Amino acid sequence: MELEKLQVKNVKKSFNGVEVLKNINLDFNIGNTTCILGPSGCGKSTFLNILTGEVDEFQGDIYGFKNISFVYQDPRLIPWKNVYDNIKFVLEDKMIKENAHKYIMQSIETVGLKGCEKMYPNKLSGGMMQRVNIARAFAYPSDILIMDEPFNSLDINTKIDVIKWFKNIKNTYKKTVILVTHDIDEAIELGNDIVIFSDKPTIVKKLIKNHISLDNITEKDIEYNNFKKYISTLMIKEK
Incomplete structure (x- = not known):
């Protein structure tokens, strides 16, 4: 039976006696993009590392987190x-050569880099490298894509361009995406669901269903701005 949700139940994590994550409970809908917002240092990256298995000592349970690819802030190209x-x-030993070639070319074209196949990383701009990074993660035959602030190091114009290509390739491959960001606009633009983490020890302050129709709305719209203000209020640190 196919899973409808990925589940996190009562996840806790401490480092040297300091509690970082406290009773995290979340469901991630298959095929959706969930964006996680929270203050710096609250444990968002630790949470992602638990989901990927990089951190394997924690309390609680996670279900369905298998066959994962990961996108970091920096491209980490070879x-x-x-x-x-x-x-x-990333496709070696994962599929036959003919299918691998098809996947590679489809991924390259989907992120707008057709014709750049023979270029090396030192000849690519930062935005182009991150597009290769995203294409590589989507081409890998995984069901889940976890992204740790993948657009954070890009300048605003490059970021707009890379996000456009990300949305294009997401619509092509239909993976379940969990994305950490500090940018509320980014979360609204990309997330079907938006999770707000508190400061440490981290709990889920709010899980929000994104009701904004981004095809018909801009940052100048009252509905958009009211939604953004609501999220901003939730992100204010408690004293």
Whole structure:
């Protein structure tokens, strides 16, 4: 039976006696994008590392988190491999050669880098490298994509461009995405659901269903701004 949700139940984590995560309970709908917002240092990256298995000592249970790919803030491309081979690298032993080539070319085209297959990372802009990074993560035959502030290091114009290509490839591959960000506008634009984390010890302050129709609304609209103010209020640190 196919899972309808990924589940996190009563997850707790401490480091050297300091409680970082406290009773985290969340459901992630399959095929949706969930954006996680919270103050710096609240444990968002620790939470992601628990989901990926990088941190394996914690209290509580997680269900369904298998077959995962990960996108970091920095692209982490292999410098001696070109665009094509950077994506090919994650597909080795995962599928037959003909299918791998099809996936690679589809991913490259979907992020707008057709014609750049033979370029090496030192010849790519920061935005182009992050598009390769995203294409590589989507090409990998995973069901879940976890992203830790993937657009944070980009300038505003590059960020707009990369987010556009991210949405394009997300619509193509239909993966379940969990994305950590500090940017409320980014969360509203990308998230079907928005999770607000508190300061440490971290709890889920709020899970919000994103009701904004981004096809018909801009940042100048009253509905958008009211929704953004509501999220901003939730993110204010408690004294």
